[in-house]
Structure formats: C-alpha cells, structure tokens
Amino acid sequence: MFSTRMIIRIIEKPITRTEAKEIAEEFYGDMVKGVADIEREVIALGGKWHMDANNKVMETGSSQTNVWGFNLYPDKEGEDRIEYIALINIRPAAGNRNMYIEDADIRETIRKIIH
C-alpha cells in the first residue's frame, strides 16, 4: 500500500508548471498534495499524505501553527487550481473545525505564496 519511493520537495523559489506537473505525476497524476508555511512563505509538495509534506517543513524549522494543507492541480486555472482542503487543517484550538481553511486571509496568503 505504501510506496517506499516518496519525494517531498521544499519549494522556496517559483517553479514552472511543468515541474509542478512532474511532482503531481509521481503519485496522484493530476494533483499534488502540499503544505504552506505562511510565516516562512515556503511550500512543500509531494507525497501520499499531507502529513508527509507537513513533516518535511517541520524538519526545516516551521511551526505547526503556521503550516496549512492544500491540493494543487497544475493543469487547472484560476480558483480551481488550489483546493484548501486537508485533514491537517482541522484545528479546533485555532478556530478551524473544518478540513477547509475557513480564514480567507490564510487562503489568500497561501495563494500568493503558491503563485
């Protein structure tokens, strides 16, 4: 069930759509799971679970409170390109009781980091 080959990439500089598609094709095909650190303004892409990318950014110094999950569809345009849904976004203590990021400011910050 779990592949031993799993590459998670920390993205600090803009990457091309082709590169994003390559990461997506490693597992889900048209979609790649990722997390964004809204404080450090970095994202991590890849893996089977959001927790994979989450762990990766935590290893590089992120604080969990600043890390949010999303799904990126490189082939899509506009609002359909990013889906702000992940299990790791459920944080009752932070006021987010949903898989969807309910805070529009956080969503907008993530959108700007990704674009």
Place this chain on the structure above:
Amino acid sequence: MFLMANLGSEVTRLLCALAEHNEGRVRGAHTRACAILTEIRALPDAEHAEGEFSILQEVLDDLIREAPHLRIQPESLRNYFTPFALKVLASSSYGGGNSNVLELIPKPYRNPKIRGIRGKNGADEGGVPRYSDRG
C-alpha cells in the same frame, strides 16, 4: 491504497446513513470504517503518516457524536478519499470489479473512456477530472 479506497467507501456509507438518520447503519459503517483504519495504521510503512490517521480517527468519531465538535462537510470528506479510489481504479484496469471503490466516483466519471484510464479494452490514458468542493 486499496484499503484507503475501501475506507472511503465505508465513510461514504456512513455519511449516507447519517443523512438518513439510520442509527443502525451509522453504527455499522462507523465500526467497519474504524476497523479498516486500524488495519491501515498497523501497516509497516504507515508510521510516518500516523498524525494524519489520528486526525482521521477523530473525524470518524466526531461524525457520530450527538453534538459534533468539528464542522466536517461531507463533500470535503468524500473529496479526500476520491484520489485514492481513482488511483486504485487506474492501477487495476477499471477497478478489477471492485464496486466498493466505484461508489466514490461520481457516476458520469465511472466510464474508463471518459476518465481516460487505460482499461482492458485499451482506452487511452489521460487526465482525471476532479470534483471541486468550495464553500
């Protein structure tokens, strides 16, 4: 992956039972879903994703609470599992007859030719549609 797709099927049943207020079916689906999740968590390479499974268990338990603590939207949960089902279908020539997995795929996209998944008849490979869940 197959277990995650099956878990998705069971969660879909749970969501349907909740919508129908059918307590018996709710209990049954919840029990089966928890059993599958336990099986997944016991897999050798599952440890690195334990945090995610832990949240998933909390979500399953919250769904059957009389007063849920969370605000889980059924569509968000279905969309979470859909990529696993699509992956299973793509890797098994149209699901290998697994009707459980097919329950996760909206009917218009179950045709392998439409979905672009290579089937036994040699259907072309291509993009897989997704299902937006904005709210």
